[in-house]
Amino acid sequence: MTDFTGCAAPADVVRRQYLASAAGDLDALRATLAPDVEWTEMAGFPLAGTYRTPEGVTSGVMERLGTGWDDWVAHDDTYIADGENVVVLARYTAVNKATGHLLDVRVAHHFIVRGGQIVRFEQFVDTAKVRDAMLP
Template sequence: MKNIIAFTTLGLVAATAGLSATAQTPPVDPEMEVVEAAEDAASATNLVKGVYAGFESGDIAAATSGFAEEITWNEAENSPYADKNPYVGAEAIVTGVFARLGGEWDYFNAVPSEYIAQGDRVAVIGRYQAKHATTGKEMDIPFVHVWTVEDGAITGFQQYTDTLTHTEVMSD
């Protein structure tokens, strides 16, 4: 109902200014909007897939190549790596998250299984498979990553995962 009221109010403003609503509104081809939205979603998804490909090959430069200069990265609440949230910029993410993961785990894999894109967001569903170097404990836990893509660059990341298991695996 709010949308209808807002639309009506805008229509009245245009009418009181002596402008016709049809003169201001260019014709819209709904099929073109759908095609453009699909292309944007595909482009954003491919950019995010590049991050996981970089992780898989161990190429951090490739993993971060699509990051915007001021990307904001948030680890899940109660994550062992949320202590410095938000991480801003690739260097903060690499030193605050990636280097710590590399130093504390024998292996730590983020394995995506599904990508869901809408607008400027890409949600990735997958699993972390890892072995902690000190405790020797392993984990296989689900994650959801929500990425924000603007103007062809990744500007945001939010992690959701089982932080209790993650923390337990790191503890003796």
Template sequence: MATREVVEKFFGLLAAGDPDAVAEVFGEDIDWYVPGSPSLPWTGRRSKSSEVPGYLRTLVDNIVPEKNVDRVEALVVDGDHAVMLGRFTRVAKSTGRTYEMPIAMHFQVAGDKIVKFYLYEDTLKVSQAYAV
């Protein structure tokens, strides 16, 4: 399976909302990084695909999912790497604050599995949305 197909499958599964199915597109050992802070429990590093469902469930527990707006503006593929450029709009469940920002995701694919996933977002804006 080509890199683009694997990444597009990831986005399709993510949109379907099944965390366990999303985890299946990842290799067993992964390099996952979502920058943030200890006050944002979904941020940080993950190293196993078995951690992906927990990440997604924790994220959903902290946002208002029905108010999400995700826009993919570009998907650039070079060999086994892909970069998605887009925008996120989220509502922090604990404060009701809306935050919107440009984002980038860096993927690396081996065979038909994602082995690297880095999310680049405005971590200050996210932290401020959740600050009480």
């Protein structure tokens, strides 16, 4: 599907990002991100903060998740698209490497897609559930 500009529809770009993440294909994931992307992990999340550039996002978020968690997956299930805005309702599942505790928590992600690339991302998650999985 393409939008009126000839670029991939915003929801399709976001879906490619989830597929690349699930496959561990960081090159494909970076290809979905604009050079000036701003990627914000929620306050209270272990990787809280705003990351910039495709390399900054993959090294600051995706690669670091792999060091603390086994089998980290964002299961995207519901897409709500309105123009350049895409909200995805999803679920994180993973096992914390230090504690062996399972994480299974609902999340919402807000993406802004322009020109076929993700320019903004904001995460919403129950950070208490993430912390609980990290506690002995």
